[in-house]
Amino acid sequence: xxxxxxxxxxxxxxxxxxxxxxxxxxxxxxxxxxxxxxxxxxxxxxxxxxxxxxxxxxxxxxxxxxxxxxxxxxxxxxxxxxxxxxxxxxxxxxxxxxxxxxxxxxxxxxxxxxxxxxxxxxxxxxxxxxxxxxxxxxxxxxxxxxxxxxxxxxxxxxxxxxxxxxxxxxxxxxxxxxxxxxxxxxxxxxxxxxxxxxxxxxxxxxxxxxxxxxxxxxxxxxxxxxxxxxxxxxxxxxxxxxxxxxxxxxxxxxxxxxxxxxxxxxxxxxxxxxxxxxxxxxxxxxxxxxxxxxxxxxxxxxxxxxxxxxxxxxxxxxxxxxxxxxxxxxxxxxxxxxxxxxxxxxxxxxxxxxxxxxxxxxxxxxxxxxxxxxxxxxxxxxxxxxxxxxxxxxxxxxxxxxxxxxxxxxxxxxxxxxxxxxxxxxxxxxxxxxxxxxxxxxxxxxxxxxxxxxxxxxxxxxxxxxxxxxxxxxxxxxxxxxxxxxxxxxxxxxxxxxxxxxxxxxxxxxxx
Numbered sequence: 001x002x003x004x005x006x007x008x009x010x011x012x013x014x015x016x017x018x019x020x021x022x023x024x025x026x027x028x029x030x031x032x033x034x035x036x037x038x039x040x041x042x043x044x045x046x047x048x049x050x051x052x053x054x055x056x057x058x059x060x061x062x063x064x065x066x067x068x069x070x071x072x073x074x075x076x077x078x079x080x081x082x083x084x085x086x087x088x089x090x091x092x093x094x095x096x097x098x099x100x101x102x103x104x105x106x107x108x109x110x111x112x113x114x115x116x117x118x119x120x121x122x123x124x125x126x127x128x129x130x131x132x133x134x135x136x137x138x139x140x141x142x143x144x145x146x147x148x149x150x151x152x153x154x155x156x157x158x159x160x161x162x163x164x165x166x167x168x169x170x171x172x173x174x175x176x177x178x179x180x181x182x183x184x185x186x187x188x189x190x191x192x193x194x195x196x197x198x199x200x201x202x203x204x205x206x207x208x209x210x211x212x213x214x215x216x217x218x219x220x221x222x223x224x225x226x227x228x229x230x231x232x233x234x235x236x237x238x239x240x241x242x243x244x245x246x247x248x249x250x251x252x253x254x255x256x257x258x259x260x261x262x263x264x265x266x267x268x269x270x271x272x273x274x275x276x277x278x279x280x281x282x283x284x285x286x287x288x289x290x291x292x293x294x295x296x297x298x299x300x301x302x303x304x305x306x307x308x309x310x311x312x313x314x315x316x317x318x319x320x321x322x323x324x325x326x327x328x329x330x331x332x333x334x335x336x337x338x339x340x341x342x343x344x345x346x347x348x349x350x351x352x353x354x355x356x357x358x359x360x361x362x363x364x365x366x367x368x369x370x371x372x373x374x375x376x377x378x379x380x381x382x383x384x385x386x387x388x389x390x391x392x393x394x395x396x397x398x399x400x401x402x403x404x405x406x407x408x409x410x411x412x413x414x415x416x417x418x419x420x421x422x423x424x425x426x427x428x429x430x431x432x433x434x435x436x437x438x439x440x441x442x443x444x445x446x447x448x449x450x451x452x453x454x455x456x457x458x459x460x461x462x463x464x465x466x467x468x469x470x471x472x473x474x475x476x477x478x479x480x481x482x483x484x485x486x487x488x489x490x491x492x493x494x495x496x497x498x499x500x501x502x503x504x505x506x507x508x509x510x511x512x
Contacts, residue, residue: 002040003205004493007196008486009033009135009188010253011307011458012450014348014410015261016425017326017417018341019247023262027299027352028249029307030257032486033134035193036497037201042124057124060093064131064163069093075121078102078280093129095237096195100202102284103233107208117206127201129194130160130497134483137184139313142479149313149479151470160498186311186481187449187456192250195241196234200255200490203230211492222490229288230490231255235264236272236287245269248294256296257489260352264294300487302358304373305444306466307485310457310478312433319451322423329421340417347409354403361396368392376400377442377463400444400462407445408438414452425452433457433476440469 015026209226418425437446442465470480
């Protein structure tokens, strides 16, 4: 028996900083970048004396890191002990495993299913974790090789590429200290996607949830109860692993897909935070019986709009540090910060409303919508009004321009907040790039995702305009990423993704 589950990365296009506090909302898009977890039994059969075992074995493999960690799992406490002395612990993986097993024990109550659960645990667990290349920056390697910064260069990388490590000398160390990966992350929420994929695969493997809905995303077809349990366990494991209770929009997107998100009350995880994840059975029992008050309303970009991400190559932004600076500014200047947040909230709502209006118009006036969007994709925004020849088309153009104006307001207030808090939310280098992007043909929005900084930029383009934007970004020294928007959340896969890649390669060879 093998279970493969995947969960997507995310892009927060509106609601940065505000989403940290209820009842402010964030607009988050899930993406084509996915983490995969493959779970299978470590042993095919059980030894005769296995019924008396107090511990079982867990092996976690990360092929991209050339790492393999082994653990002993307490069957009574659902806790792990690392037994491989050469590997350092990954708290996100460990908490995902522990919380998932404890949740399965807490929610599976009938005798037959409990016996099946016990047998699966006694067989041991083999867990393999894989992340799409989109979660990692290969810009330094590409620059070292000399090719242009184009998406085609990223396509030349093998799927699930190895993540190389700095030498000890480069890290300024001599011996004995672990080297850090030289490949930076791209801000798509890798820890949330990885945690969610592991939790989903384990909960399904152990029989606590059923994510098997052939031909569609599990987030589209699984029962509300199963997805909510998965969400609660993934959020809890992720918060304990990172040592703080964040907004949770990244985990929510990994579970449910693209959405309008309002965070859960932090008090829900107070018991887990107080114990640091110990006393797991009590903590999980409390978590699964809590009323989670987060809100996730379905949201996606209207048709014929494309999400494009770029890597400027001036990274080094620390999101926790920036969030801390903004919070200190809020305390030092409550009146100004409250006014800024209020204006940001109004602009965020205006953007959401216009995008929802455009989606409705695409359904009610399909031909007019498609005609306008395709025409505008070939024009700069100043000429969009010229394409409207009737009232339906005029309404569509008005909404496009209103969405653009709302986003400009969001950018302005985010810059003001950054200046007041002394953090580079939209640095000057990014501002110039984004202004130039928003003046390109067919560009609706262009901004910095999430908390902002130097690491990434995004744009939302109309029709086929994304190709021209990608070419322009390349000429500016920005590496266009391959990742795109994808509304799906967590999903049960039919096979190990490496198997699919090999099959695709063989098929292409046969065609040639």
